[in-house]
Amino acid sequence: MAIINVIDDKEEIVMDYAFEDEKRTKIIYANASDIVQYKGVRCYCKNPYCEARMFIYNPEHPSSAFFKASGKPSHNGSCGSIYNHFDNTEYDANLFNFPDVLIDLEKEPIKKKTCISGRTGSGEETFGKKGLKTIKEIYKMATNTPPNDEYNGIKIKDILADVRSYSEYEDGIMGYHLVECNFFRYENNEKAIIMNFPFLPNNRYYLRLVFENEELFRKERSRIYDTGHKGLIVISGLWQQIDEEYEKSTIKAECKIKSEKQIAIIK
Incomplete structure (x- = not known):
């Protein structure tokens, strides 16, 4: 899970993955079981044009570990924002239909009936999860x-x-x-x-x-x-x-x- 730290009232960009090498050929996931081996190791931002020095934080606990830039240079360009955080436990990937979801965004909104039963139109139980629908x-x-x-x-x-x-x-x-x-x-x-x-x-x-x-x-x-x-x-x-x-x-x-x-x- 990505985290947004707040320091001096400013959002600090943290990431769920980074790269081991400058050419960005090997991805490192923050929640990898062996992530502790990267403690103190300089890694690279997901933005191929950014030279920020990325390091793993809290690697002893992979479920809550994250990458964050340290020192200079700082991030350069669209490396991240608060919207980088994505909690996949809230969504059912099977309900994501692409590109239909983008086609729906072109239409005027219509009123929908509230679904009390928690089931999809096909009768599939969602158990509280939903499909991605909005741009954000x-x-x-x-x-x-x-x-x-x-x-x-x-x-x-x-x-x-x-x-x-x-x-x-x-x-x-x-x-x-x-x-x-x-x-x-x-x-x-x-x-x-x-x-x-x-x-x-x-x-x-x-x-x-x-x-x-x-x-x-x-x-x-x-x-x-x-x-x-x-x-x-x-x-x-x-x-x-x-x-x-x-x-x-x-x-x-x-x-x-x-x-x-x-x-x-x-x-």
Whole structure:
């Protein structure tokens, strides 16, 4: 279980996994039974562009062990946030249907009847567990899991496009994905918002969010603009690859925004 320590009223990033080597070829899980052997050993951040020195804390108790940066340099880019914590005991992975869950985010919310029995529509007993449904829930799981690991049979890198999986998306993004990015600028005439991908300072190209109506555009433009250029934002939708020169760089993918549920501001 990942933990968020609070020091001087500031959240301190801790992680459930790190890497043994600088090239990030060997993953080390904080809850591994032999994690104590890494006590005092410098490890590497999950962000391939970050040089933070990661160390294991509380390795004598693997169930509550975690990685944390120590000394300098500090973290660089989207290495983590409070939303990295994911308690998988609250969720049933078998109820995660991808990409259906992202398609549902494009729809307007509907009122649902309360399920008193604790059973799914198929009659399957859930025992209090639920399936991942919102962007933030899926993002918690995906950022807390290595890109090549799977969740209900789907690789994390096929669910979330971020700095860790950039090599898979360097030519653009195609299909349903969550995408971790941050604000660059908005285009009023086009009802569009341009985003950096990956998250600054590691961005390589731009993404374009195209809004279906003026009201939704103005509402989300205000929310996104207020994050500045450092706010961590996750977008859900059906992405199309494009190749368009823009501001000395390139827009390589765009997504239609039909609902406010497709946008989550993480920090």
